[in-house]
Amino acid sequence: MKLTRRRQIVSARHRFATSQGGITEKESIVVTLEHDGIIGRGDAVPSALYGQSLEASEEALDAMTPLLGDDPFAVETLIGRLIERCDAQRAAIAAVDSALHDWIGRRLGLAVWKLLGLERPCIRTTFTIGVAELDEIREKVDEALAAGYEALKVKVGVEQDHDVLALIRERFDGPLFLDANQAWEPGEAADKVRALARFRPTIIEQPLRMAEWRRMAELRELGVALIVADESCQRPADVVRLHGIVDGVNIKLTKCGGIREALRMIVLARALNMRTMLGCFLSSSLAIAPALAIATLVDFADLDGHLLLADDPFRGLTREGGLIAVGDTPGLGVDLRKADARPLVSSGSGNG
Ligand SMILES: [Mg+2]
Incomplete structure (x- = not known):
């Protein structure tokens, strides 16, 4: 080879x-x-x-x-x-x-999804609203809703969280996923999480630093939202370690090493009755395609890395409203645009 x-x-x-x-x-x-x-x-x-x-x-x-x-x-x-x-x-x-x-x-x-014995992926993805000034957030949210996205993921952990979420909730009543990206100290996190309850989040992702994973159990007990580990959960063994601590895990192929390792994590999480999420980074649709191939196996897909780009060099994945899909072209279904x-x-x- x-x-x-x-x-x-x-x-x-x-x-x-x-x-x-x-x-x-x-x-x-x-x-x-x-x-x-x-x-x-x-x-x-x-x-x-x-x-x-x-x-x-x-x-x-x-x-x-x-x-x-x-x-x-x-x-x-x-x-x-x-x-x-x-x-x-x-x-x-x-x-x-x-x-x-x-x-x-x-x-x-x-197609890779068929090869793996799965259904054709046509799944709902969250669309991510990053940290920005309020005017820009308003513009991005309106753009996302006009484009038909049905679930939003909002990056939190900054001073203006409540202003941003109030603005979003004025416009959008659907599923809201919040991602703090390790922003909070263990001593303040419970208050932060409790205060977010009024925005009815479905998920709060990685509220604490990755090494503070044990403390996420306390936040889970508040019952405000599903607590999902992202940075604290990288590989298959982490799923087992986090069982009983968090409600779910955000699996990313770049953290674990691809489809094979991700499948192991999904199997482990499901066997332990934990929720599963597939996530990504800002990336071309070539990086998204292998995750999309197995996305019918998870509870939540956050596979919008390519949808945030101005110039995706690959084509083949499709989007209609909040659903992303791939056809039955052999392989991952993506090719270079030029x-x-x-x-x-x-x-x-x-x-x-
Ligand atoms: Mg995250």
Whole structure:
């Protein structure tokens, strides 16, 4: 198998911010796996929050190349081997996992969701409203509602939370997911959560810092909303650790290492009677497609990373109102909008 990679930069339609800061663009690494005349693709979207970076991902991809062998069908063995070798760079592993699934689908003429024994994904996604000035929030919410989104996710954990939520609740009565992105101290979080009850949130995500995960149990007992762990839940074993502490987990392929590991997390969470959510970062639809392929398995999908972009380089996913879907095109169902002229870097060549 031949693995090549190139950097890709995408721009957000509006500056995108959380309680931890904001971005206007996002750089990632598009991975192409070629074997037997067929190619499969993945997009590595590293996050510094989890000790990942573009450079470390590229190094990991180069280290993975000699481990790939010549059987792309052996995904289970391959991903196990990559985790053993490059455990810390799971965004890079997720990109290879995506490319393997895409390759197999294209080779067999089957959509990845079908290959996995699932229904065609046509699912409701939340649309995220980032931290911004009130005027901008009003504009974004009106835009989202006009576009037909039926569930909103709002980034909270800043001073003006209540003004923002009051503004949103004046306009929108549907499901509201709140994400604090680790903003609160354990001593203040219970009051913060209680005060949010009047906005009737469905979910409050990651109210405390990732290391303070035990304290989320107290917030769960308030009964204001489902408490969901995101930053505190990265890999399959974390689901077990968080059982009894939170109501649910936000699973992201870049945190856990792709479809294979995400499926394990979903199975564990369901067996433990926990709610499941699939999340993402600001990213191209190539990064969203593998999550969408398994999204019929979860309770909540927050897969709007590509919908926040001004210039998604890939096409194939569709949206109608608040529903996103993929057809039965073989593989992940996404392709480049236009051929990319930039040179590919062979993984293992050591430059780039
Ligand atoms: Mg989150």
